Amino acid sequence: MIHLAHNRYETGSIDARHLYTQVDRAHREFAPEQIEFLANIVRLYRGEAVEVTSGSRALLYEKFPDNAYVDIAGLCKVASIDEIEAQGWSLNAGRYVGVAEREVDDFIFSERLEELNEELEVLNCEAREIEERISQNIQLLLN
Numbered sequence: 001m002i003h004l005a006h007n008r009y010e011t012g013s014i015d016a017r018h019l020y021t022q023v024d025r026a027h028r029e030f031a032p033e034q035i036e037f038l039a040n041i042v043r044l045y046r047g048e049a050v051e052v053t054s055g056s057r058a059l060l061y062e063k064f065p066d067n068a069y070v071d072i073a074g075l076c077k078v079a080s081i082d083e084i085e086a087q088g089w090s091l092n093a094g095r096y097v098g099v100a101e102r103e104v105d106d107f108i109f110s111e112r113l114e115e116l117n118e119e120l121e122v123l124n125c126e127a128r129e130i131e132e133r134i135s136q137n138i139q140l141l142l143n
Contacts, residue, residue, distance in 0.1 A: 012045050012078040013093030014038060033059065041076055044069035073098045 016038055020028040030038075033055035040050040040060050050060060050067070063072055071077040079087075079096040087095050 009081050010078050011084065011091065012076065013091075013096050014041055014076045015074060015093050015097040018074070040064075041069070045076075045078070 016030075016034075019034045019038070020030050021034070023029055036051060036054040037056040037059045040052075040056055041064075043050050044064055044067070047069075052060065060067075063075065064070065069076075069078075074097060077093075077096040077098070083096065084091070
């Protein structure tokens with residue numbers, strides 16, 4: 001969570017948890033265009049010119065097509081002092097930013113469940129084969 005800036009009457013927050021690149025299970029990193037995009041949200045909020053030298057133009061245009069700051073559910077929100085007071089003076093950005101709307105999945109549940117079940121059966125079969133090979137290898141090592 002990033003706080004944009006604040007003045008006496010409002011504070012802005014950015015939830016950047018969905019912008020990073022997953023390196024491995026425990027490590028995440030921001031690419032230069034992602035960092036630039038976050039900085040540009042702050043610039044738009046402050047009414048400053050944006051920078052796109054690191055490749056954030058497409059993402060910036062997707063989220064802010066009018067090149068002006070707007071609150072975006074799941075990404076950024078400016079909260080008034082009254083909203084902050086109503087939240088018990090908490091500055092937890094998640095309380096204000098909220099979550100982005102998800103697109104409606106266009107699939108038939110029973111068909112998707114059947115596909116996933118078939119995939120699970122294949123994976124279970126592969127797992128049993130691997131387990132058998134491991135068992136055989138252990139027996140060879142012990143003899």
